[in-house]
Amino acid sequence: MAASNVSWSSRTTFIFAAIGSAVGLGNIWKFPYEAGEGGGGAFVLIYILFVFAIGVPVMIAELMLGRRGQHSPPKSMEIVAREEGRSQLWQVIGWSGVIGAFFVLSFYSVIAGWTLFYVYQAATGALNDITAIGSGAMFNALLSSPVLMTIMHGLFMAITVFVVGRGVKGGLEVAVTWLMPVLFVLLIVLVIFSLQTGDAGEAISFLFSPDFSKLTANTILQALGQAFFSLSVGLGAMLAYGSYVPKDVSLPRSAVIIASADTGVAILSGLAIFPIVFAFGLQVGSGPGLIFETLPVAFAQMPFGSVFGAAFFILLSIAALTSSISLLEPMVAWLEEHKGIARAKSAVVGGGLCFLVGILTVFSFSNGPAVTVLGKTPFDHIDFLTNNWVMPLGGLLIAVFAGWLMARKTTVEEVDRSEGAIYRVWHFMVRYLCPVALSLIFLQFAFKVF
Ligand code: PHE
Numbered sequence: 001m002a003a004s005n006v007s008w009s010s011r012t013t014f015i016f017a018a019i020g021s022a023v024g025l026g027n028i029w030k031f032p033y034e035a036g037e038g039g040g041g042a043f044v045l046i047y048i049l050f051v052f053a054i055g056v057p058v059m060i061a062e063l064m065l066g067r068r069g070q071h072s073p074p075k076s077m078e079i080v081a082r083e084e085g086r087s088q089l090w091q092v093i094g095w096s097g098v099i100g101a102f103f104v105l106s107f108y109s110v111i112a113g114w115t116l117f118y119v120y121q122a123a124t125g126a127l128n129d130i131t132a133i134g135s136g137a138m139f140n141a142l143l144s145s146p147v148l149m150t151i152m153h154g155l156f157m158a159i160t161v162f163v164v165g166r167g168v169k170g171g172l173e174v175a176v177t178w179l180m181p182v183l184f185v186l187l188i189v190l191v192i193f194s195l196q197t198g199d200a201g202e203a204i205s206f207l208f209s210p211d212f213s214k215l216t217a218n219t220i221l222q223a224l225g226q227a228f229f230s231l232s233v234g235l236g237a238m239l240a241y242g243s244y245v246p247k248d249v250s251l252p253r254s255a256v257i258i259a260s261a262d263t264g265v266a267i268l269s270g271l272a273i274f275p276i277v278f279a280f281g282l283q284v285g286s287g288p289g290l291i292f293e294t295l296p297v298a299f300a301q302m303p304f305g306s307v308f309g310a311a312f313f314i315l316l317s318i319a320a321l322t323s324s325i326s327l328l329e330p331m332v333a334w335l336e337e338h339k340g341i342a343r344a345k346s347a348v349v350g351g352g353l354c355f356l357v358g359i360l361t362v363f364s365f366s367n368g369p370a371v372t373v374l375g376k377t378p379f380d381h382i383d384f385l386t387n388n389w390v391m392p393l394g395g396l397l398i399a400v401f402a403g404w405l406m407a408r409k410t411t412v413e414e415v416d417r418s419e420g421a422i423y424r425v426w427h428f429m430v431r432y433l434c435p436v437a438l439s440l441i442f443l444q445f446a447f448k449v450f
Contacts, residue, residue, distance in 0.1 A: 006167070006168050006169075006244055007168075007244045007245070007246050008168065008173065008244050008245060008246065009169065009173060011246070011249045011254070013173045013176065013177060014241070014244065014245050014246075014249060014254065015254055015257055015258065016173075016176040016177055016180045017172055017173065017176045017241060017322075017326070018232075018238070018241055018254065018258045019176075019180060019257075019258050019261045019262065020175075020176040020179065020180050020322030020323065020325075020326070021232045021237050021238070021241065021322065021323055021325075021326035022230060022231050022232045022258055022259075022261070022262040022323075023180075023183070023261070023262055023265045023319050023322065023323070024108075024230075024232075024319050024320055024322070024323030024324075025108065025111055025112065025115075025316070025319065025320050025323070026226070026229050026230040026323075027230055027262065027265045027266040027269055027319065028265070028266075028269040028291075028315070028316050028319055029111075029290075029291050029316065030226065030229075030230075031047075031226065031230065031266040031269060031270065032266075032269055032270045032273045032274065032290070033285060033290055034222060034223075034226055035047075035207065035270060036274075036284035036285040036290075037219075037284075037285040038214070038215070038219040038222060038223065039210075039211055039213075039214025039215060039219065040206040040207055040209070040210070040211065040214075040284075041205075041206070041207060041208050041209045041210035041211060042210035042211055042212045042214055042215045043214075043215070043219060043222075043223055044207055044208070044210070044267070044270075045210050046215070046219075046220055046223045047223040047226060047227055047263075047266075048263055050223055050224045050227040050437075051227045051230075051231060051259050051262070051263055052256075052259060053429065053433060053437075054224065054227065054429070054433065054434050054437050054438070055227045055228060055231040055233055055259060056231075056252075056255045056256060056259050057399070057426050057429040057430045057433070057434055058228075058233050058234065058395045058398055058399055058430070058434055058438075059231055059233045059238055059255045059258065059259065060251045060252055060255045060415060060426055060430075061398050061399060061401075061402035061403075061430050062233055062234070062238040062239050062242060062398050063238050063239075063241070063242035063245060063251050063254070063255065064242065064251055064402065064411070064414045064415060065077065065080055065093070065239055065242065065398065065401070065402065066238065066239040066240060066241065066242025066243040066244075066245070067242045067243060067245045067247070067251070067414060068080050068083070068410070068414060069239075069243060070243050071243060071333070071337060072094070072098070072240065072243070072330060072333035072334035072336075072337050072338070073093070073094035073095075073097040073098055073236040073239040073240055073330045073333070073334070074091050074094030074095050074097075074098060074334060074338075075094070075334070075337055075338070076094060076239060076243055077090050077091045077092075077093050077094040077239075078091050078094070080406075083410070084405060084406050084407060084410065086401075086405050090397075090401055090405075092397070093236075093239075093394060093397050093398060093401065094236060094239065094330075096235075096236070096390050096393065096394050096397075097235050097236015097237070097239055097240075097330050097394060098236055098330045098331050098334050099390075100235050100236065100386050100390035100391065100394065101235045101236050101237060101326075101327045101328075101329075101330050101331065102327075102330075102331050102350070102353075102354055102357075103357065103382050103385070103386050103390075104235065104327055104382075104386050105160075105324055105327035105328055105354050105358075106354050106355075106357040106358040106360070106361060106382065107358065107361040107379055107382055107383060108320065108323070108324055108327060109153050109156045109157045109160065109324060109354065109355070109358050110149060110153045110358050110361040110362055110365070110379075111320070112153075112156045112317065112320035112321070112324060113149060113151075113152030113153035113154075113155065113156045114142060114149070114152065114292060115313055115316045115317045115320060116152050116155055116156055116317055117142055117148070117152045118292065118296070118313040119310065119313045119314055119317055121138065121296075122306065122309050122310035122313055123310060125306065126138070127296045127299065127300060127306060127309050127310075128300060128306045129300050130296050130297060130300045131297065131300075132294075132297050135293050135294070135296045135297045136293055138296075139292050139293045140367060143365055143366060143367040144366070144367040145366075146362050146363060146366045149362045149365065149366070150359060150362050153355065153358050153359075153361075153362060154355055156317075156320070156321075156324070157351050157354065157355045157358070158351075159321060160321065160324045160325055160328055160351060161328070161347045161348055161350075161351035161352075162347075163175045163321070163325050164325050164328045164329060164332050164343075164347040164350075164351070165332075165343060165344040165346075165347035165348065166344070167343050168244055171325075172325055172329070175321070175322065175325065176322055179318045179321065179322055180322065182318060183315055183318050183319055183322075184265075186311050186312075186314070186315040186318075187265065187268050187269070187272065187315060188268070189311070190272045190308060190311060190312060190315070191268050191271045191272045193302075193304075193308055194271065194272045194273070194275045194276055195271065195275055197275070197276070197279070197302050197303075198274075198275025198276045198277075198278065198279040198280075198298075199275050199278035199279040200275050202274075202275070202278040203270070203271060203274035203275040203277075203278055204271075206274055206278070206284070207267070207270050207271070207274060217444070218444070221440070221441050221444045224392075224437065224438075224441045225387060225388070225391070225392065225441060228391050228392065228395055229387060229391065230262055230266065231258070231259060231262055232323070232326060233391075233394075233395055233398075234390070234391040234392065234393075234394035234395035234398065235327075235330075235386075235390065235391055235394060236330040236394070237326040237327060237329065237330060239330070240326070240329045240330045240333050241326060241329070243333070250416075251414065251415055252415060252416060252422050252426060265319075272312075273290070273291075273295070276295065276298045276299075277290070277294075277298075279298070280294075280297070280298045280301070282294045282298070291316070295309070295312065296309055299312070328347065328350055328351060328354070331346075331350040331354075332346045332347050332350050335349060335350060360378035360379070360382070361378060361379040361382065363377075363378070364377030364378050364379030364380065365377075365379065389442075392438050392441045392442045393442060395434070395438050396434075396435060396438040396439060396442060399430050399431075399434035399435050399438060400435055402430050403427065403430040403431035403432075403434070403435065404431060408427075411423075411427065415427075
C-alpha cells in the first residue's frame with residue numbers, strides 16, 4: 001500500500017504526533033545536562049535562538065518536502081526532485097533519513113530500556129529509601145548485565161513495533177493523543193512539586209540568568225546540534241510525518257507550535273530537575289547519571305517521593321516512545337512502499353533489525369565485556385556519526401534544496417499562499433541563514449576548525 005492515501009485525522013493529531021516526536025530523551029535527559037555543562041542561562045538563550053532561527057525554518061522545509069512527495073522519505077525526494085527538474089541524487093536526503101533514523105533508534109531504544117527498568121524498580125518499591133550507595137549499585141548492576149539491558153531494550157523495541165505496526169490511525173494517532181496530554185500533566189505536576197520541595201531560587205537563576213563568559217565556540221555549536229536533535233529535524237522523521245499532513249494545514253504555524261512545545265518541555269524539565277539537584281547538592285553536569293543515579297536518591301528523601309519518582313520515569317518512557325515511533329516510521333514507510341511488505345510485517349522486520357544493531361550499544365555500556373572498535377565503543381561511533389554528520393548534513397541539504405533548487409511557485413504554494421511576510425522571512429532564512437549556520441556546525445564537527 002502506498003503511503004499517499006493515508007493522512008492524519010486532523011491538524012491536532014498531526015501536531016500531537018510531531019510534538020511527540022520532538023519531545024524525548026533529548027529534552028528531559030540531555031537538555032538539562034547540556035545546559036548544566038554549557039553554563040546555564042547563556043546556553044539556554046542561545047539554544048532558544050537556534051531553535052527558532054534555524055530549527056523552525058528547516059523543519060518547515062522538511063515537512064514541506066514530505067507533504068509534497070506524499071510517500072516515504074526516499075520516494076518523496078525522488079518525486080519532488082523530478083517535479084522540480086533536479087537530480088535524482090537528491091534522494092540522498094531521504095536515504096540518510098531512513099538509515100540515520102534506524103541507527104539513532106538502535107541506541108535510543110537501549111537508553112529507553114534503562115528508563116523502563118527504573119519504572120519497574122519504582123513500581124516494586126525498590127527505589128523507596130534508596131541511598132546514594134544503593135542507587136549507584138543499582139545503576140551499576142544494570143550496566144553489568146548485558147542480558148538485562150538487552151531484555152529491556154527488546155521490550156521497548158517491541159512496544160515501538162506494536163504501535164508503528166498498527167499504522168497511522170490505529171497506532172501512531174491513538175498513542176500520541178493519549179500519551180502527550182498525560183506527559184504534559186505529569187511534567188507540570190512534577191515541576192510544581194520540585195519548585196516547592198527543592199531550591200527553586202537557585203534553579204531559576206541558574207537557568208535564566210546568562211553568564212556569557214562561560215560560552216565557547218564549542219558550546220554554541222553544541223547548542224545548535226542539540227536544537228536539531230531535540231526538534232527531530234534532519235533525520236527524515238519530519239519528512240515521513242509531513243507526508244501525512246493534510247494540504248490545508250499551515251506548515252509555518254505548525255512548526256512554531258511544535259518548536260514552542262518542545263522548548264517548553266525542555267525548560268520545564270530543567271525546572272523539574274534543577275531545584276532537586278541544587279537542594280541535594282548534586283552535580284549539575286553529571287550526564288546520564290544525573291537522572292538514573294542521583295534523582296532516585298533525591299526522590300527517596302522527599303515526601304511522596306516514591307510516587308513522584310515513579311511518575312518521573314513513566315514520563316520519560318512515554319516521551320521516549322512517542323519519539324521512537326517517529327524514528328521507526330521512515331524505514332517502515334519505505335519497506336511497505338518499495339518492498340510491498342505489509343505494515344505490521346515491515347514494523348517487525350525494521351524493528352527486529354534495529355534491535356539486533358542495538359545490541360552493539362548494549363555492549364558499549366556494559367561494565368563487563370565492553371566492546372571497542374578503533375578505540376571507541378560502537379555506541380560512540382553511532383552517536384558521533386548520526387549527531388555530528390548525518391543530522392547537520394541532512395539539515396543543510398534540506399535547506400539548500402528548499403531555498404535554492406525548488407521553484408518559488410512550489411514553495412509559495414506549500415508554505416504561504418499569500419506570499420506575505422511569513423513566506424519572505426522563511427525563504428530568507430532557509431536560503432541564507434540556515435546554510436551558513438549549518439555549514440559552520442558541520443565544519444566544526446568534521447574538522448574542528450574553531
Ligand atoms: N527529538 C527526539 C528527542 O529529543 C529524538 C529524535 C531525533 C527523534 C530525530 C526523531 C528524529 O529525544
